[in-house]
Amino acid sequence: MYKPIRLIVSSILVAFVATVTPQMAHSVEVVAQANTQSNDQLNQLLEQGRQLVDAGKIDEALLVYVQAAGLDPSDPKIYSGIAYLEALRGNYQSAAKFYRDALVLDPQNADFQYGLAYSLVKLEDYKGAADAYRKAISLKPDHLNAYLGLAVSLFRQGDYSSAVKTYEMVIASDPNNWQAYASMGMSLLRQENLPKAVETLRQAAVLAPNEAGVQIKLGVALLRSGDQAGAVAAFEQAAALSPRDGEIQFQIGEVLKVQNNLDGAISAYQRALAFNPNLVEADIAIGEIQLERKEYIGAIVSFRRVVDKAPQNPSAHYNLGMAIKGRGGRDSQAIAAFETALKLYEQQGDTEGVKKTQEALKGLKKSK
The missing domain is CATH 1.25.40.10 (Tetratricopeptide repeat domain)
Structure with a gap:
């Protein structure tokens, strides 16, 4: 099955989820x-x-x-x-x-x-x-x-409680400061105070309705709170405000996938790649769905793109091997992909990855 929703380490986590940079x-x-x-x-x-x-x-x-x-x-x-x-x-x-x-x-x-x-x-x-x-x-x-x-x-030192108190002082002096609300919301999120984080980020969205970054923060908070429908709505609003941001489209795809709307998820991932062709996470997500659906040719294409962009990713080589194996008739290519995956898993000390790759290789070599 599919992995939990990924919040990609890029502008989603750095520029949007983190706090506003001082002037x-x-x-x-x-x-x-x-x-x-x-x-x-x-x-x-x-x-x-x-x-x-x-x-x-x-x-x-x-x-x-x-x-x-x-x-x-x-x-x-x-x-x-x-x-x-x-x-x-x-x-x-x-x-x-x-x-x-x-x-x-x-x-x-x-x-x-x-x-x-x-x-x-x-x-x-x-x-x-x-x-x-x-x-x-x-x-x-x-x-x-x-x-x-x-x-x-x-915030960057991990002192979220003091960060919240400081933002509260800003808001007391400037009640319409949406940056303070948005950043305080993320500090509350880091404290796992989800209801207060959502409330604070909603206030930021009221004060700054045209800020895509605020909608991204709100979407992340709603997602963490289990409100998938609300998260999709926030991400879609962010996409409307910043229509060429591939990472926003990726997050929409992640939520749609969890909701089992796989066609919608693939469309969102494809839009993400159209705007950001180097977004490896989107290729991985498409390939995972194709592999689950046994659409092996499409999965092979997707995972070949991934290994081209991220040759040190062992899971990409493993999934490429699984897709080639599923299609059949190209065992030597599948073995080569699994052997690369095994080497990378061993280098990274991933025992679970080593175990599953060894089993896949054993099954292929037995059938030869």
Whole structure:
């Protein structure tokens, strides 16, 4: 029979199921105005840097601001601007360094603490990020984005209870903040507080009816709660809002399969592959249904696609062997598939996989 519903490890679990990423600190405008009382050369450099940023020439702007820092090494805003530009370039280690340099010169600046925290989140230093967000909040208690960032950092550390409390503080200050509701719902889901998670995510959906990500979160929560019909409705709404997202179509297929609507499931999986041809999970799901239905030619095609995309997947080689065996007349190909599966199962220490593959090989070799 079929495996339980799979929540594929991709945007479903990362971008949608996880929490909203904190916003980047905005420092370029500040840098452009920095140290207006200093010499003309410095002011000219800052204006040149601003123009380069406006033109999207980040690398050139960075060089100009580094030159400006050389002229006035005591201006923290220039260092924070360099940090911001480094973050734009994806150089978060360097961004964190320059935010720390700015904080040495101006330790009471909440925006610098926030920028440091953002950079640390991107470096996956969630403990350090949480500390920096807390400092930003202590300096600027109404900094809602810092609260959101703190909640994200707590969530990623597995401290779901503290994350929920932090989101509740955001909602108390901003009752229409759908991101806080959506992310709090996922924290509650991780705590297995399913009724409250669904209630919270429904509120997020009311506040943000056009956000596909919210519908995905709600669908996951409903699925975990056993409400398959509700989950399908949420996933279908997400698909309507984001019609070319293959992973949403995949989740619809998974729920339809559990409901034994196999034709509908295959159609959803095929739509998923049309939008995302590299979605191996959809090929696997189609192949499993075809194998169960004894549609061996179709199953062979599906599992050959899987082994091409994921050659280290032992189950794909095993199922390919089963499909070839079921069709008949190609025992040598089936044996080759089983032998590859056996080798991979052994490498992965999967004793159940080794056992079933050895039995399949034994049966084939006996019949020869």
